[in-house]
Amino acid sequence: MLHILTVAKREIKLGFRNSWTYAFLILLNIFTIAILLLQSGVGTVEGYNDMTGTVINMTLYLLPLITLLLGGFSVTSEKEDGQWGLLSTYPISVYTFLWGKWLGLAVILVAMLFFSFGLAGTITLVFGQRLSMSTLTFFLLFSIVLALVYLSIALLIGSIVKNRWQSLVLGITVWFLTIMIWPLLMISTLSHLPSYKLVQPILQALTLLNPAEFVRVFSIMKMGAGSAFGPDYYQWITWATSNNGLLIFSAIILSWILLSVFIGGFIWSRGEYNGTV
Amino acid sequence: MFSIRKDFIIVAFGLLLILFSPVYVNAQEKSIQQQMKESQVSETIKLSEGEYEESIVIDKPIHLVGDENATLLQKGSNPAITIKSNNVIIENLNVKHIATDSKAPAILINGDDNVLNEINILTNSYGIQLGQANANILSNVSIVGNENESIKNRKHGIDLWESHDNEIYDTQIKYVQDGIYIEKGNENKIHRNIISHSRYGTHLMFTKNTELMENESFENISGMYIMGDEGTVAKHNILRNNQKNIQSLGLYIFDTTGATISENSIVNNRIGFLIESASDNKLAFNKVQGNYIGMQFKRAENNDIVNNSFVANVVQGQATESSDNNTNQNYWGDHLGLDITGNQTSDLTYNVDPFFLNITREYSPFQLLFQSPGMVFLEQLISTPVDQQLVDVSPLMENPLAASDNQPVNQGTIFLCCMSLLIISIFIIYLGVRKNEKV
Numbered sequence: 001m002l003h004i005l006t007v008a009k010r011e012i013k014l015g016f017r018n019s020w021t022y023a024f025l026i027l028l029n030i031f032t033i034a035i036l037l038l039q040s041g042v043g044t045v046e047g048y049n050d051m052t053g054t055v056i057n058m059t060l061y062l063l064p065l066i067t068l069l070l071g072g073f074s075v076t077s078e079k080e081d082g083q084w085g086l087l088s089t090y091p092i093s094v095y096t097f098l099w100g101k102w103l104g105l106a107v108i109l110v111a112m113l114f115f116s117f118g119l120a121g122t123i124t125l126v127f128g129q130r131l132s133m134s135t136l137t138f139f140l141l142f143s144i145v146l147a148l149v150y151l152s153i154a155l156l157i158g159s160i161v162k163n164r165w166q167s168l169v170l171g172i173t174v175w176f177l178t179i180m181i182w183p184l185l186m187i188s189t190l191s192h193l194p195s196y197k198l199v200q201p202i203l204q205a206l207t208l209l210n211p212a213e214f215v216r217v218f219s220i221m222k223m224g225a226g227s228a229f230g231p232d233y234y235q236w237i238t239w240a241t242s243n244n245g246l247l248i249f250s251a252i253i254l255s256w257i258l259l260s261v262f263i264g265g266f267i268w269s270r271g272e273y274n275g276t277v
Numbered sequence: 278m279f280s281i282r283k284d285f286i287i288v289a290f291g292l293l294l295i296l297f298s299p300v301y302v303n304a305q306e307k308s309i310q311q312q313m314k315e316s317q318v319s320e321t322i323k324l325s326e327g328e329y330e331e332s333i334v335i336d337k338p339i340h341l342v343g344d345e346n347a348t349l350l351q352k353g354s355n356p357a358i359t360i361k362s363n364n365v366i367i368e369n370l371n372v373k374h375i376a377t378d379s380k381a382p383a384i385l386i387n388g389d390d391n392v393l394n395e396i397n398i399l400t401n402s403y404g405i406q407l408g409q410a411n412a413n414i415l416s417n418v419s420i421v422g423n424e425n426e427s428i429k430n431r432k433h434g435i436d437l438w439e440s441h442d443n444e445i446y447d448t449q450i451k452y453v454q455d456g457i458y459i460e461k462g463n464e465n466k467i468h469r470n471i472i473s474h475s476r477y478g479t480h481l482m483f484t485k486n487t488e489l490m491e492n493e494s495f496e497n498i499s500g501m502y503i504m505g506d507e508g509t510v511a512k513h514n515i516l517r518n519n520q521k522n523i524q525s526l527g528l529y530i531f532d533t534t535g536a537t538i539s540e541n542s543i544v545n546n547r548i549g550f551l552i553e554s555a556s557d558n559k560l561a562f563n564k565v566q567g568n569y570i571g572m573q574f575k576r577a578e579n580n581d582i583v584n585n586s587f588v589a590n591v592v593q594g595q596a597t598e599s600s601d602n603n604t605n606q607n608y609w610g611d612h613l614g615l616d617i618t619g620n621q622t623s624d625l626t627y628n629v630d631p632f633f634l635n636i637t638r639e640y641s642p643f644q645l646l647f648q649s650p651g652m653v654f655l656e657q658l659i660s661t662p663v664d665q666q667l668v669d670v671s672p673l674m675e676n677p678l679a680a681s682d683n684q685p686v687n688q689g690t691i692f693l694c695c696m697s698l699l700i701i702s703i704f705i706i707y708l709g710v711r712k713n714e715k716v
Contacts, residue, residue, distance in 0.1 A: 016709030048567075049588045050610030053648040060650045111705040118699030125692050133691055140698075183646040184654055191640055200642035207645060217645060227545045227567055228591050230637070230644035231521060 003092055007100020008107070011074070015108040020073070024066045025112050031062055032116040035139070036124045036131065048225030056219065059143055060212055064150040065175045071105055071154025072167035080163050094272070095265040098155055102261055105155075109147045113140065142219055149211040149253055152260040159264030160271075178210045200232055211256055218249050309333050309341075324370070332357060338364035343371070352376050356385040356406075365391045374400040382406035382436070383420075386413055393418060403432040404453065407440040415445045422453035428476045428498070433458040437465065445470060455480040455502075456494070459487060467492060477502045478516070481509060489514055498522040500546065502529045509536040520547040520569070527568065530555045538563065549590065552577040552602075560585060564678050569644075570634065574599035574667075582607060586678045591637075591647050594629040594667045604629075608673040622671040629667035632659045 015021050035055045075098075078084040087097065117140050124131050157170045177185065186206065190199050207213045218240055220226060226237035239245055307315075310333050312322050321340040324347040332355040335341070339362075348371040351357035357372045365388065372383040382403035384393065389411045397419045398404045404420035407413060420434040434450035437443060437459040446468040450456040456472030456479060459465055463485040471493045472478040478494025480502040481487050489511040494500040500516030503509050516527040527546035530536060536558040543549045549568035552558065553575040563585045565571045571590035572582065577599045587593050588610035596602070606622060614623025633652075636659065637644045646652065 012705075012709045016706050050648075053589070054611070054613075057648065057650040107705060108709075111702040114698040115702035115706070118695045118697070118702060121691065121695030122699065125688060125695065130688070131691055133694070136691065136694065180651050181654060183643075183649045183651045184658070186646060187636060187640075187643055187655070190643075196640070199640050203642050203645060213649065216649070220648075225567055225589060227518075227520065228569075228589065228644075228647050230569065230591075230641055232642050233645060 003096045004100040004103060007092075007097055008103035011101050011104025012107050015074070015104065020070070021108060021112070024070060025115065028062070028066065028112055028116045029119055031058070032120040033123055035059070036117075036120045036136075037127070037129060048220055048223040048228075052223070053220075055139065056142065056216060059139065059146065060179055060216065063143055063146055064179060064212060065172070067109060067147050067150040068154045068157065068171035068175055069168065070109070071101075071151045072158045072161075072171045073164055074101060074105060075155060075158025076161060076164045076167040088272075093265075094159075094269040095262070098159065098261050098265050098268075102151060102155055102257075105151055106148055109151060110144060113143050113147065117143075138219075138223075142215065145253060146212065146215055149215070149256050152257040152264075153211070156260040156264035159268040178212045182210060182213060204236070208252065211253070214252065218245075222246075313337070313339055313341075319364075328373075332359075334359045334361060335365050336361045338362050340366045341368070341370070343369045345369070347371065348373055350375055351379070351381070351383055351400075354379045354381055356381045356383060358384045360384070360386045360388050360391050360410075363388045363390045367391075367393050367396065369395045371397045372399070374398075374402060377401050380432070382432075386410045389413065392416075400432075400453075401426065403436050404434045404450070405436070407435075407437045407443060409439045410437075410443070411440055412442040413440075413444075415443070416447050418445075418448040420448065420450045420453060422451070422475070424452045424474070426452075428454060431475075433480075434472070434475070437462050441465065444468070451475060456497070458482075459484050462487070464488075466490075473497060478519075480504075481506050484509070486510070493517075495519065496521070498524065499526040500528055500543070502531070503533050503536060504529070504531040506533045507535050509533065509538075511536070511538045512540050514541045515544075516541065516546060517544045518546070520545060522547075526551050527565075529553070530558060533558060537561075542566075543568065548573055549587075551575070552580055556580060559583075562586075562677060564588075565590060570595060570631070572667075574602060577602060579603075584608075584673070584677045586610075586676050588676070591644065592631045592634045595631040595634060596667050602667075604667050605669050605671050606673055607669055608676045608678075609669065610676075612669075612672050614672055614674050616674050621674050623674055625672075627669040627672040629669070630656070631666070632656055635659055 035058050038051065038055060117136065121131060121136055153174060154171065157167055157174065161167045161170055186203060190203060193199055207217060221237050221240035226233065226240060239248060309324065309329060309331050313335065316322055316339055318338055319340065321342060324343040326344045326346045328348045328350055330350045330352060332353055335358065349357045351372060351374045353376065374383055380402050382405060383398045383400045384405045386405065386407045387410055391413045393415045395417045399421050401423045405415060415435065422431050431454040433455045434453040435445060435457045439461045441463045442465065444466045445457060448470045450470065450472045451474045453475045455477045456475050457467055457470065458480045460482040461484065465484065466488045467479060469491045473496045475497045477499045478497050478501055479489060479492060481504060483505045485506065486508040487506065489509065491513045493515040495518045497519050500519045501511065501514065519525050519527055525547035527543040527548065528538065528550040530550065530552045531554060533555045534557045538558065538560045540562045542564045544564065545567045548570045549565040549572055551573045554577065556578045557580065559581040561584045565585055566588045568590045570592045571587045572594045574596040575598065578601050580602045582602065582604045583606050586608040593609060609627050612623065612627045615625050616622065617624050
């Protein structure tokens with residue numbers, strides 16, 4: 001545990017002394033100011049509306065990509081620069097190292113999001129636009145959850161590849177698959193299933209396996225607009241809006257984080273043992 | 278010896294019969310019918326608490342008032358109450374339908390200017406039927422049909438036939454076929470009724486100038502049917518959650534002209550409103566939100582759809598074989614407008630492209646991908662025939678239904694929140710970059 005904290009502290013120091021972090025921070029800022037201004041320009045209609053959808057989508061375009069790149073590079077640079085080789089001469093396991101990284105990067109990402117939302121919110125208010133507390137909290141929470149899940153995937157990618165290039169390619173692949181072409185992929189493949197009845201269960205299972213879609217669908221259901229998904233998903237809407245909904249959601253998100261970091265650690269330590277990574 | 282035994286059996290049977298036969302507590306010795314026969318015109322007849330197994334026919338203007346829990350049991354093939362006279366007032370009465378095969382309504386009205394108030398009806402058939410009855414007032418009526426009966430075998434809650442100038446308000450109806458069904462009636466007023474779990478909430482057929490105000494219709498197959506009518510006015514109605522059937526609709530306007538549909542809230546239905554073979558109707562200031570299809574036209578012409586708000590509908594709209602409908606100057610939640618001239622309308626045309634309909638028509642589970650970030654790619658790939666598209670050449674910039682100035686939200690707290698977020702993050706960053714600590 002102490003080791004994890006040490007690695008996390010080191011990660012935070014390294015992260016905030018890295019110019020890439022600030023480049024991403026500026027990008028995130030421009031983007032957050034844009035979306036908050038966009039959202040606040042809409043007359044206050046309660047609950048979910050099309051603008052909420054647009055803002056959710058814009059967050060989904062950028063944030064996972066930034067996280068995947070930051071997280072992936074953070075691990076691979078250690079491998080490439082030989083720092084991991086040095087560190088591993090100390091009694092520290094891959095898992096400890098990865099969890100320390102996760103914690104450190106999580107602090108960096110949350111700080112980045114706090115900064116962007118804080119700045120964007122202040123600017124929005126200074127410009128005299130209205131901003132509701134629920135909008136701010138919703139998008140902040142949505143972004144944090146998304147960042148934390150994609151961070152663990154980024155660490156998984158960093159663990160299984162050898163260098164920054166591989167990490168970049170794999171990161172973009174994951175981003176492209178889970179976000180950009182997800183609907184196209186689903187529709188083109190699932191409509192060829194032998195039975196119509198298989199489409200829904202498989203799509204549901206795959207949605208659970210795509211954190212971006214899962215977080216998005218849950219958020220929309222939680223905002224009370226779940227009926228947009230049609231009568232096929234009444235059961236999902238029922239559990240999402242029930243008292244246990246948040247609990248189940250957290251459990252699934254947590255298992256995503258735990259699983260990807262553990263799988264990453266497992267493959268890394270196996271590879272190290274075999275001398276392949 | 279034998280005869281004594283026989284007598285004994287008869288007596289014993291008689292006793293048993295008395296013991297186990299249903300006892301109806303008739304408050305008065307005389308039947309209601311008898312009391313009415315003996316009463317004067319406009320006299321008040323009071324029914325005390327208890328159950329009355331009677332089928333009464335009212336043929337003169339009297340006032341019938343029940344105590345709490347005064348209940349008429351409807352057993353035979355006749356209505357519990359038949360009103361043949363005018364100016365009858367019935368208040369505070371329960372009617373319970375026991376026979377399951379009878380098609381008679383609980384209350385049948387064939388006269389004019391009658392008043393029904395505070396009536397609770399449990400029925401397996403029609404609730405209240407008005408046949409060629411005018412200017413009656415039905416208020417605070419509750420009608421509950423048989424939940425276990427299939428919808429097609431149920432009867433209507435309130436059924437009007439060739440009846441004019443009637444007023445129906447503050448009723449609650451559920452588990453019937455159509456909540457309120459009006460055929461060939463003119464100038465009827467339907468206000469503040471709540472209808473659920475039925476086929477259609479309100480169903481108009483060949484009526485003129487019907488007024489539908491502040492009614493609520495939810496979890497029915499469809500909210501409101503307006504068919505073959507003229508001059509219907511529907512305002513401030515709430516049509517919501519009518520979506521579970523494959524034919525579910527919020528509002529259906531068929532073969533109707535001159536209807537004014539305004540300020541209604543049409544939310545979470547399968548189709549918000551469908552206008553079919555209808556012309557010269559006006560829909561304005563309606564809130565159409567969260568429906569699978571916002572609005573749909575089929576062979577509809579010259580209808581005016583202006584100043585409505587279409588927000589977060591899966592498919593905003595679709596048109597087939599429809600021409601000359603004016604769909605300009607509506608607010609579309611997914612339209613990013615640009616107002617150069619400052620006239621509050623966007624200078625960019627909004628095309629309602631129902632491409633998502635083509636995806637989900639065959640495989641409805643794909644609806645889970647609604648507004649998914651990758652959808653923009655698909656939009657380019659799947660094209661919709663131009664004749665199915667709706668166009669708004671001057672979409673509104675602001676939602677006409679959004680309260681322009683809500684109660685003052687405390688922006689100070691939000692400002693403080695934003696500032697503290699900023700300060701926390703700067704503090705974390707400072708901790709990260711300061712150099713006096715060894716790593």
